[in-house]
Amino acid sequence: MDHISPTIWQFLVKWLTNFALFPPEASKIAPQMDALYFFMVLVSLIGLTIVVLLIVSFSILYSKRRHPIAVQIEGSTLLEATWTIIPLGLFLVMFVWGALIYFRVYTPPANSMNIYVVGKQWMWKAEHPGGQHEINALHIPTGQPIQLTLISQDVFHSFSIPAFRVKREAIPGRYTTVWFEATTPGTYHLFCTQYCGTDHSHMTGDIVVLTPEEFKKWLASSTSGASLAQNGERLFASLSCAACHNARPDARGPSLANVYGAKLTLANGERVTADEAYLRQSILNPSEHITQGYAPIMPTYQGQVSEEGVIALIEYIKNLDSDYRIQQTLTTTDLLPESERTAPAGKTSTKQGPVAKGTVKP
Amino acid sequence: MNPNTIVSLPDQSTARIPKDNYITRENGILSWLLTGDHKRIAILYLISLSFFFFIGGALAGLIRLELLTPQADLMATDTYNKVFTMHGVIMIFFFLVPSVPATLGNFFIPMMIGAKDLALPKINLLSWYLYMAGGLLAIYTMATGGVDTGWTFTTPLSTHYVNTNVLTTGLAAFIAGFSSIFTGLNFIVTIHKMRAPGMTWFRLPLFVWAHYAASILMVLATPVVAIAIVLIALERTIGIGIFDPTKGGDPLLFQHLFWFYSHPAVYIMILPGMGVISEVISTFSRKRVFGYTAVAFSSVAIAVFGFFVWAHHMFIMGISNYAVLIFSLLTMLVAVPSAIKIFNWTFTLYKGSITFETPMLYAFGFLGLFTIGGMTGVFLGTSGTDIHLTETYFIVAHFHFVMVGGMLMAFLSGIHFWWPKMTGRMYPEKISQMAAVITFVGFNLTFFPQFILGTLGMPRRYASYPPEFQVLNVFSTAGATILGVGYMLPVLYLLWSLKYGEIAGNNPWQATGLEWQTQSPPLTENFTTMPVMDHEAYDYEWLEKQNQAQQQEEVPHAG
Numbered sequence: 001m002d003h004i005s006p007t008i009w010q011f012l013v014k015w016l017t018n019f020a021l022f023p024p025e026a027s028k029i030a031p032q033m034d035a036l037y038f039f040m041v042l043v044s045l046i047g048l049t050i051v052v053l054l055i056v057s058f059s060i061l062y063s064k065r066r067h068p069i070a071v072q073i074e075g076s077t078l079l080e081a082t083w084t085i086i087p088l089g090l091f092l093v094m095f096v097w098g099a100l101i102y103f104r105v106y107t108p109p110a111n112s113m114n115i116y117v118v119g120k121q122w123m124w125k126a127e128h129p130g131g132q133h134e135i136n137a138l139h140i141p142t143g144q145p146i147q148l149t150l151i152s153q154d155v156f157h158s159f160s161i162p163a164f165r166v167k168r169e170a171i172p173g174r175y176t177t178v179w180f181e182a183t184t185p186g187t188y189h190l191f192c193t194q195y196c197g198t199d200h201s202h203m204t205g206d207i208v209v210l211t212p213e214e215f216k217k218w219l220a221s222s223t224s225g226a227s228l229a230q231n232g233e234r235l236f237a238s239l240s241c242a243a244c245h246n247a248r249p250d251a252r253g254p255s256l257a258n259v260y261g262a263k264l265t266l267a268n269g270e271r272v273t274a275d276e277a278y279l280r281q282s283i284l285n286p287s288e289h290i291t292q293g294y295a296p297i298m299p300t301y302q303g304q305v306s307e308e309g310v311i312a313l314i315e316y317i318k319n320l321d322s323d324y325r326i327q328q329t330l331t332t333t334d335l336l337p338e339s340e341r342t343a344p345a346g347k348t349s350t351k352q353g354p355v356a357k358g359t360v361k362p
Numbered sequence: 363m364n365p366n367t368i369v370s371l372p373d374q375s376t377a378r379i380p381k382d383n384y385i386t387r388e389n390g391i392l393s394w395l396l397t398g399d400h401k402r403i404a405i406l407y408l409i410s411l412s413f414f415f416f417i418g419g420a421l422a423g424l425i426r427l428e429l430l431t432p433q434a435d436l437m438a439t440d441t442y443n444k445v446f447t448m449h450g451v452i453m454i455f456f457f458l459v460p461s462v463p464a465t466l467g468n469f470f471i472p473m474m475i476g477a478k479d480l481a482l483p484k485i486n487l488l489s490w491y492l493y494m495a496g497g498l499l500a501i502y503t504m505a506t507g508g509v510d511t512g513w514t515f516t517t518p519l520s521t522h523y524v525n526t527n528v529l530t531t532g533l534a535a536f537i538a539g540f541s542s543i544f545t546g547l548n549f550i551v552t553i554h555k556m557r558a559p560g561m562t563w564f565r566l567p568l569f570v571w572a573h574y575a576a577s578i579l580m581v582l583a584t585p586v587v588a589i590a591i592v593l594i595a596l597e598r599t600i601g602i603g604i605f606d607p608t609k610g611g612d613p614l615l616f617q618h619l620f621w622f623y624s625h626p627a628v629y630i631m632i633l634p635g636m637g638v639i640s641e642v643i644s645t646f647s648r649k650r651v652f653g654y655t656a657v658a659f660s661s662v663a664i665a666v667f668g669f670f671v672w673a674h675h676m677f678i679m680g681i682s683n684y685a686v687l688i689f690s691l692l693t694m695l696v697a698v699p700s701a702i703k704i705f706n707w708t709f710t711l712y713k714g715s716i717t718f719e720t721p722m723l724y725a726f727g728f729l730g731l732f733t734i735g736g737m738t739g740v741f742l743g744t745s746g747t748d749i750h751l752t753e754t755y756f757i758v759a760h761f762h763f764v765m766v767g768g769m770l771m772a773f774l775s776g777i778h779f780w781w782p783k784m785t786g787r788m789y790p791e792k793i794s795q796m797a798a799v800i801t802f803v804g805f806n807l808t809f810f811p812q813f814i815l816g817t818l819g820m821p822r823r824y825a826s827y828p829p830e831f832q833v834l835n836v837f838s839t840a841g842a843t844i845l846g847v848g849y850m851l852p853v854l855y856l857l858w859s860l861k862y863g864e865i866a867g868n869n870p871w872q873a874t875g876l877e878w879q880t881q882s883p884p885l886t887e888n889f890t891t892m893p894v895m896d897h898e899a900y901d902y903e904w905l906e907k908q909n910q911a912q913q914q915e916e917v918p919h920a921g
Contacts, residue, residue, distance in 0.1 A: 020830040023818050037747055037817075044737035051708055051733050055726060058711035059718075062647070065365040070902065071713040075653035075706075083705040084698060091694035094744045099687055101746030106683060121523070155519040156613065158678065158753055162819020165750040169679040171614065172518060173607025176680035189828060193753035193821040195512045197519055198440050201824035285610070302608055 026188055026209060027164035028181040029105055034165070036097050043090055105166055108179035112145035116228075116311045119150065119157035119170035122199035124190065127311055130219055131227040136205030138190065139222075140182055141215035147179040149276060153307045158194035161207050169194060175277050182209040232316025235309055239301065247323030253298065254291045257325065260318040265292045279314045368646065368717045369870050371788065377865035379786040383883040398483030399886055403490050404469035405784070408777075410490075411465060412853070414456040414497055419849065421449035426808075426842040429835045434825035442825035443510035444526070448500075450513030451531060455538045456497045458765055459627060462634035463545055463580075464493070466776045467573045469784060471549060473877035473884065474567050476558025476893040481551040482544075489544040496538030503530040512823060514624070515590075517605040517616040521597040528598060532591040539584045539591075542630070546580030549573050558876070560895035564658070567875050567899050568651055571658040572637030575665035579626040579633075583669070587623030590616060614679060621672035629668040631765060632732075633661055635772030636703060639725050642775050643707050645873040646722040647714030650900035653706040660699035660706075667696035677748045686745050693743030700736045704729060719791060719871075723798040724775030731767025731805065735760060738813065756816025762809045774801070774852065781856065782870045786883045787863030790855050797855075801848030807841025874905050 004012075025031050061067065115138070116127040126138045140146050150159055152170040160167040161180070168178035192203035210218055226234075236242060244253030259274050267290040272278055282289035283305070286298035305313070371377070384401045394402055424445050428436040437445070468486065472479055480486050503509060509531040511520040520528050553566075553574050594616070596602045603609030605616045644651045651657055673681060673689040707729060716722075738760040742748050751757065781789050811834040820831050827835070869878040876893050877884075897904040 015833060018830050019833045020818050021814060033746060033750055036744070037741070037750075040737075040741050040744065040747065044734070044740075047737060048730070048733050051704060052730060054708045055711065055729060058708070058714070059716055059726075062711060062714045062716050064368065064648075064715045064717045067713070067715050068365065070648035070715040072650055072903065073652065073713060074650065075656065076709075079705070079709065080653050080656050080702070084702055087701040088694075088698050091697055091740060094740060095691055095694045098744030098746035098748070099690060102677070102686060102690075102749065103683060105746070105749055155523050156516055156679075160753065160819065160821065162750065162754075167678050167749050167753065171680055173613065174680060189819060191819060191821045191824075195443075195514075195516065195519070195823040197510070197523055198443065200443070201434065201439055201821075201826045288610075 023162045023165075024184070024186070024188070025163070025165075026182055026184045026186060027161075027166065028183055029101070030163070030165045030183075032104070033101055036094070036101060039097070040094060043094075047087075105180075106168075106178060108147040108177060109145050112147040112179050114147045114149055115140075116308075116315075117148050117150045117159060117170065118153055118307045118311070119159065119192065119196075119203075120153040120307075121155065121197055122192070122203040124157075124159065124192070124203065124205055125308065127228055127308060128219070129228050129315065131224045131231060132219060132222040133224065133308075134222070136190070136203075137208060138205070139208045139210060139215065139218050141210055141212045142182045142185060143212060145179055145181045147177055149311075150176045150178070151280075151307050151311075155196045156194045157192045157196050157203065160191045160193040161188060162191070163188035163207070167193060175280065182207075185209045185211055185214075228312050228315040229319045230316075232312035232314070235305070235312055236316055239305065241313075244298070247327060252295070254294055255323055256317050257320045257323045259320070266290060267292050267294070267296070276314050279317055280310050283310055283313060366717060367719065367791075368648070368872055369719065369788070369791075370867070370872055371864055371870055372867040374864055377867060379865060379883070380881045380885075382885060383786070383881065384886045385883055387886045396487070398479065398487060400468050400472050400480045400483065400486060401784075401884065401886075403486050404465050406490050407460065407464040407468060407493070410494060410497065411457055411461060414452050417501065418449055418452040418457055419846070421445050421452070423842065423846060425449060426839040428825060429827070430839045432827050432829045432832050437825075439825045440510060443512075443823070444504075444508035446823060447510050447512050448504050448508055451500060451509075451535065452497075453765075454513055454627070454631075455535050456493070456500060458631040458769055459538075459542055460493060460545070461631070461769065461773050462638060462776060463549070463573060463576060463630075464489070466638065466773075466780060467549065467569075467634055468545070470780060470875075470877050471552060471570055471573055472556065473880070473888050474570055474875050475553065475556060475561050476876050476889065476895065477552065477556035478887045478889070480548045481556055482548050485544050486548055489541045489548070492537050492541035492544070496534045496536075496541065499530060499537065500534040503527045503534060514620060515594060515616075517594065517597070517613050518607075521594055521605055529595055532594055536588055536591045539588050542580045543584045546577035546584075549577040550581065553577075558893045558895055562895075564655065565895055565897075565899050566658075567637075568640035568654065568657050568661075569634075569637035569875075572633045572640070572661045575661040576630050576633040578665050579630045579668060583623045583626035583630070586619055587627075590619035590623070593619070614676070614681070617676055617679070618672065621675045622669075625672040625675065626665075626668045628761070628764065629664050631769050633664060635728070635769040635776075636661065638772045638776035638779070639707060639728050641873070641875065642721045642725045642779050643710050644900045645779070645871050646719060646725075647711050647716045648872075648902050649710055649714040650898070650902070651706065652709040652712070653702075654899065656702055657706050660702045663699040664696060667692060667699070671696055671743075674743055674748070677745050678752060690743055690745040690748075694740070697736060697740050697743065700732075704733055704736070718795075719778075720789070720794040720798050721775045721779035723795055724771045724778065724801075727798065727802045727805075728768055728771040728775065731763050731771060731802075735763030735768055738763065750819075751816055753821060754816035755812040755820045755822055758822050759809045759812035759816060762812070767805055767809065771801070771805075774798070777852070777856075779871070780877075781859070782866030783877060783882045783884070785860055785863070786866055787859050788866050788870060789852075789859045789863060793855050794852065797848055797851035800844060800851070804841050804844030804846070804848045808838050808845050809841070811835070811837045811841075872902075872905060872909075874900050874902060879908075 118125045124136050127133045150168055150170040152172045157170040159170055164180045166178050166180050168176050186209055188207040190205040190207050245256050247255040262274050264272055264274055284302045287296050290296045384399055428442055507527055509526045509528055511524055511528055593604055597605055603611045605611045605613050607613055640651050671693045674693045677686050742751055815831055815834050820827055866882050868881055880889050
């Protein structure tokens with residue numbers, strides 16, 4: 001071995017030590033998914049072994065040399081039933097097991113922290129509720145369920161974290177969600193797995209998992225000065241949303257206080273829940289989403305506000321818990337962009353009782 | 363007689379290729395280009411398919427070469443995207459979909475059912491012209507800049523974001539789709555109306571059953587992809603907005619339409635291959651296929667269930683969780699008939715009298731690789747694990763195991779099996795057995811590491827990748843080189859055999875199908891007298907009696 005040049009030797013060592021065979025398990029769901037994965041690997045190996053063993057042993061026992069005359073056999077109902085029912089049973093076990101995991105991956109728990117992710121050719125942009133935003137990276141703490149709300153600004157992308165065993169498509173014009181709870185601090189791959197054009201293979205990044213303490217430090221050091229909701233508030237003012245959605249008795253638009261999560265009746269009689277998807281649609285395509293009792297006068301904001309802007313607006317609306325907050329936004333309009341730094345959910349005012357959601361106004 | 367082989371050739375010193383056959387009946391290039399003979403059209407297809415396969419294969423070679431190193435260094439990402447797109451388009455629309463049906467199906471379905479030709483010979487020729495028009499348009503597209511949408515043409519990428527030749531590629535697939543529809547239609551009519559006296563449905567060779575099932579898929583599913591392509595064209599040209607969310611359209615709708623065809627399409631590709639395997643395994647184990655009716659009906663079951671599983675390509679795309687539940691369940695159901703087939707083929711060997719000529723070696727390769735391909739399909743049909751494995755190299759490995767390990771192995775098995783009938787000459791046995799083994803080894807080395815890469819999370823369609831994936835990619839590329847050798851060898855020795863191969867005689871394998879009970883190469887009209895089917899398919903005892911009767915007839919002459 002002493003004839004191998006040191007350069008090649010070093011290269012070989014580096015190559016062979018930097019050689020992965022199985023991805024790390026860094027989320028709560030990962031071991032559960034791997035259990036099913038290895039169950040299926042085991043079943044496949046057994047199945048394959050049976051088929052190969054049968055072929056090899058029949059080939060030896062019944063080769064023409066040993067067995068010159070074939071015995072004609074029609075078939076066997078019993079055997080047919082056996083190899084119909086046993087695979088079917090195993091497949092059904094996999095189906096149920098898989099469905100349980102599937103529902104777990106796509107049903108976020110109530111206490112999860114929501115981070116918005118916007119995909120665009122060719123980068124990922126993550127928006128933390130505190131206003132921290134990052135590109136092609138996502139910092140998250142361990143031990144905290146994280147929900148991602150994904151949307152694409154252009155084509156289909158797919159947000160994949162192999163170490164967490166989760167993946168979700170980012171679709172233009174529609175929010176999708178996925179959640180996970182990281183267990184092991186470290187840096188993991190983030191891939192875009194849906195082919196999205198020229199630089200698809202460069203649409204990668206790092207998932208940085210920190211301990212809760214380090215994550216707090218990171219949040220503090222990465223703050224942009226305004227939370228997502230505060231950015232939304234500025235946008236709300238600068239787009240003059242408050243001209244109509246001003247929560248006054250004579251307002252031309254419905255009050256937005258406590259609208260998030262509320263059940264609304266639309267002008268066409270449809271009953272909807274005002275979730276993120278509904279709020280996004282009623283900003284970009286308002287004529288289809290008129291609350292009962294209001295005239296369809298709201299202009300579309302399609303093309304005037306980016307997906308990030310919509311997210312900020314939604315986050316602002318989600319945090320509106322009284323009409324007072326909206327009117328406060330009105331008064332601070334002149335002070336833009338240096339509006340007062342109030343935590344949106346911080347102030348609770350009962351000066352004006354919150355107007356019932358979707359109330360018909362004269 | 364040699365105990366290691368069933369090959370029974372006529373005495374080479376006196377044997378001659380019959381003077382009158384479908385090749386010598388007429389001469390000149392026009393007699394081929396204007397032929398209505400299903401056998402000549404099959405040969406036209408075989409030549410053109412091989413050409414497209416060569417191009418698709420060369421593109422695959424470029425992909426593997428690029429992936430030898432983690433960086434995108436051989437070509438720019440745009441070029442890489444075009445290369446894998448064209449690889450997919452050419453291999454799927456111009457090789458896999460027509461491969462077995464248009465060559466072996468075209469040649470042998472009429473012969474197997476005892477007919478003179480397909481029911482609609484001119485439509486058959488039209489199919490070939492449509493196929494060529496589509497194929498050449500695809501090549502033209504590639505030469506004039508290519509297309510980089512991926513063969514799946516995903517919207518809105520294909521409608522709003524790429525400036526490459528989406529329309530001409532779409533048109534090429536659209537035209538080729540009609541070729542496929544006409545072929546399917548022709549087969550259905552032929553199998554219904556042209557069967558010889560006594561050829562009942564349950565006396566049909568399983569090859570015919572498999573093609574019947576595939577034909578139903580071709581006729582019913584292909585129009586949907588044609589519609590999807592037309593909608594893409596309308597979206598790109600006049601912006602009708604059906605897939606455009608800003609106009610109230612739904613970008614996901616395209617994937618529903620596309621997979622409504624493209625999932626059944628994988629059964630269009632694999633079912634005819636399964637038909638080949640049934641014929642080959644029966645012939646080389648001298649036994650009726652175990653559970654004939656189970657195998658026949660499993661083909662139909664695959665065709666029927668195959669229509670209702672398309673959304674399993676979209677489990678992570680935000681479709682309703684309950685839809686995922688249903689499509690996952692249906693996917694499990696479609697896996698069962700494939701398992702039934704595998705076990706029936708395996709038990710066909712039981713108490714047989716097995717020999718190991720090249721077609722049989724390819725068939726064994728098929729059994730092993732298709733089992734792996736099928737089982738890994740279950741990994742992807744299981745909704746939970748699909749989340750992690752979809753859109754990675756796992757899926758690439760899975761469908762290459764089914765399509766290349768399954769379909770291509772079956773195609774090569776069939777080509778070797780029927781080569782003596784098509785050309786009247788034997789291929790050289792030793793070297794072709796070697797080629798079968800090389801193909802098997804090269805295939806596994808190429809695609810098995812990709813399962814591990816996929817499990818690691820390596821995304822498909824990446825020109826560059828993290829360095830820890832390199833070792834497995836090097837294995838894969840090395841395997842592709844071996845696989846390339848495995849595919850080049852048959853081209854060379856099959857061409858060689860056209861002139862130097864041994865004279866095959868009517869029935870070198872002592873097979874039972876009607877196609878073997880006539881001269882090789884066959885007459886233009888296939889049979890001199892209308893065959894009458896008075897026995898079951900794969901009846902080797904009947905064949906034995908025929909041979910004895912013939913010998914007794916010949917004895918007085920010899921004396």
